[in-house]
Amino acid sequence: MSSVAAYYNGKAVLITGATGFMGKVLMEKLLRSSPNVKTVYILVRPKAGQSMQERVANMLQCKVFDRVREDYPNFQEKIKPINAELIQPNLAISPKDSEDLLSQVNIVFHCAATIRFDEPLKRALQLNVLGTQRLIELARQMQKLEAFIHISTAYANCNQKHIDEIIYPPPVEPKKLFGLVEWMDESIIEDITPKLIGEWPNTYAYTKALTEYLLQQEKANLNIAIIRPSIVGASWHEPFPGWIDNFNGTSGIMIAAGKGILRTMIANNDAVADLIPVDVVINLTLVAGWYTAVHRPKNMMVYNCTTGGINPFSWGEMEYHVLSTFKRNPLEQVYRTPCAQLTSNYLINRYWIAVSHKAPALIYDLYLRLTGRKPRMMKILDRLHKNLMLLEYFTTQSWEWSSDNMNMLMGQLSPEDKKLYNFDIRQLHWSEYIENYCLGAKKYLLNEDMSGIPAAKQHLRKLRNIRYVFNTTLLVIIWRIFIARSQMARNIWYFVVSLCYKFLSYFRASSTLRH
Structure with missing residues (x-):
């Protein structure tokens, strides 16, 4: 009954970035929704002393595959x-593997990229732009290729305030930039990077913009679509x-807030936190692959996969829901009671960093030293900041x-496909989603049991009691040093206390009369 699921049955699919967060979810959904898919080729490179085979074996043990493992044990x-290696000529693929890809692959999903915001420009260009160009060169030789789907980012054109589903011209021709960084010393490239990226905030968004333009230039007769x-x-x-399986983006912030480490950050409470669930992106990606292959649109389609214009959610709302969830379902061995303040004022933020981040961290590290343990809180804070x-x-x-x-694509789906590949974010209830997000971070990132x-x-109650004792002690010290020695200060103090007492008496009397 599902046209999309039926399309992928019998197809050979190539996925880059399959060991990453989105790549794993894409592979899992494809194998579960289209169990008769012919082959799923994945490009993998050795990393951190692990061979390709070891990395794949470890990946397949991941909990994300539990559902498909239960339904199809031999998936x-x-x-x-x-x-393979994206930064090498011909992707460093062996002749035998290359022959298999060229003769078998029907659809390519290109998810591989460096997502580090502070990646040096040369490496970001090699991985995100040049790697994509080399993959396109391989794709042009594929005899049975029906669609090429590229995962970009909604922030590729963040120098615009309103972003349409079109390719924007980049500030420089990608190929000219390749030639520039090829011969230039890396220290010089680092010095001129701010000038080169201009209005873009980091090398990630900048190179993603260049990649989109490169795809438009290099597409030739390929059926390409871009997901943002x-x-x-x-x-x-x-x-x-x-x-969730990584601390990137909002995940690390949520955990830091839940642990009581994060108490302040620069943010506009009313600004839209354009968070998109990973399964929404993957469902849209698979549907876009089907539509691109079957309907073959004349122009290269771009899909903005965002929530802000359809189901907006602010950073202030996120702060409230994250903290309330972690107060109801606290993390284990928290550093302090979860509490955070968002501010767009730089000076206020610096004050709170000094008072509520660095001062407690120094005291805690001193305590660790005195008890014979290695200090760690300042290092954690440095990474967080x-x-x-x-x-x-x-x-x-x-x-x-x-x-x-995206709306057009949704209109192309049958009722069955809309259920199986749901990317209608109008149905998303933010409070429920954020609670599940926080609990997921607790279970899957920190490996904490709900029991x-x-x-x-x-x-958490113990920490609250310690805080009350500390505040009371501080109040007594202030009293002894400042108030007890001044008649005027004592008079003001007694006036404030008596006023509070009168208010309490009034409310108690009012409550008694009502009952």
């Missing part, structure tokens, strides 16, 4: 890993609510994205 037989997700977060429904600084550009502004193509919540609540 891994469909997966064919290929040793905003901030990709935990899953909404699939494979199960709240699944660096990440927050990279996110400031996105937490203080809002953008408008058109979504006509430990009562003990975590007890630890």
